[in-house]
Amino acid sequence: MTMHDDQVGVTTEIVAALVQEQFPRWSGKAIRPVASTGTVCAIFRIGDDLSARFPLRLTDAAETLAVLEQEAQASAELAQVSRFPAPEPVALGKPGVGYPMPWSVQTWLPGTVASDADPSGSDAFAEDLAALIASLRGAGTRGRVFSGENRGGVLTHHDDWMAKCFEESEGLLDVPRLRHMWSYFRELPRTGADVMSHGDLIPGNVLVAGDRLSGVLDTGGFGPADPSLDLVGAWHLLQPGPRDMFRRALVCDDLEWERGKAWAFEQAMGLVWYYIESNPTMSGMGRRTLDRILESTE
Template sequence: MRTREKYGSPGSAAMRDDLAVKMHADQLDVSAEVVAALVAEQFPEWRALPVRPLPSTGTVNALFRLGAEIVLRFPLQPRADPELRAELLREQEHARLLGRHLPIAVPEPLGLGEPGEGYPGPWTAYRWIPGEPIHPDRFGDLDAFARDLAGVVTALHAIDTGGRAWSGSGRGGPLADQDGGVRSALASSVQLTDTARLAEVWDRCRAIPRHEVADVWIHADLMPGNLLVRDGRLAAVIDLGAVDVGDPAVDLMPAWNLFDAGSRETYRRALGVDDATWERGRGWALEQAINALPYYVETNLVMAAIARRTLRAVLD
């Protein structure tokens, strides 16, 4: 079970309390010295820039700041097969596409690194985006933020798909396809949350038929850590690794992982979604959170706290 991470400032509240704890059995720790050597070899124009690691709640990549303008992302579970390289290239292609259409910043690709001494897989470079991930308990006007985010989501869903449909993997397909994983996670979470009530909500949501309209471009991972704030407003939507064409209900997840009851309703009204789409969105929020909770309950306290918040909200 993996979620994503930010390209902007880590923010003290978003840092893991114990960075030595490994989240994945096959996780590889990479040092700043190894990163500096890879940069010097593959991007000699950057070799004089200082490298420093960035504490992060992210679960997919180790982050390093390179100078003032660049952030490097090294997958925690690297592999040298072509599939991962294609995945990273696809993420950069999506960044360029969304950058042309969205009204706020998205990550700007600067380069793709290759395997080298000390690190056996590809890695990426993006331009640094100033900002902090939103912290709902410390944010002043969640209603305004909900409207801002709804505007971004509306613009995203309006991008021409060229007739494409869901790719067949990841979020965005039939919610019922996630039933096995959700039930397994519920069974692993009996001591962590109200699994009986959550199972009832899941049964209701997964029974709703998939949308009948055409698939749209979706971010598919609108977690609080992927929404950067600057000067009290939404400044950037980041981490585009899950971007795909699929069910627009997936991008309703912030209604439960971020917003309170009032701003949740503001988000719904601003997007103008019908009851069936809303309930599928609730199902996607539940699916993400119930998988995250047992996996990260001891290794990533911030991700576990977001999962608990989400699960409480889906029961409202």
């Protein structure tokens, strides 16, 4: 089942043909699809050291290229400042037979995503996650500010989206309680200046080895945002004990902590209903995050 109405199909055969045509130096490498709960790109390995990412939703080719170029720049910047390994951009592919948009190639990072090897009870992982966020914040914005796209700006700008989420979630979730919670979250004032942020610290975007963080993925969104945005990882990735350790490591005051909870809430509300049939793992992650947030208020 496809996840989006405008989703573009990509097969191993299509990828192999595009690689052979556009990057013949890699044409002898095996092409393998990567099982993923991701919702933005289909991912294929090229040999052992590269991965190709194909946007799933159909958009204008020029628009897609601009996005991929910006993501490559952001990924390269994050890889330079992160305390943990991150993919580095290698090349951009063009539209070709079977696929109508540009696509990207980056280095492959070995490891297990946190959605497959749950580190949520690990204090060491919580400390690593805090160290990652601190290293990204330490990069400095160089005068840049939040772009206005997606999460990371003003909470009340998401009111229309949340209204749709509440409507779609009738019969799935305790909507009256969740509406009441959003009425509280949306009023939390913004006080801190933008910092550099990963922007999407969910289980599918971090790698683990044992009970430690071993790498960070999906780094194309690295940019300036609300300093509380990356605190979503506390709710998507951690149980209460490690979550407390994470908070202490980042020295979060009450307001920043609550705003981080608000961004996690906003993201989770959209995941539950939108992916309930097409991506049950992602939908379930949203439910788990909401449960953690609700439990923290009891």
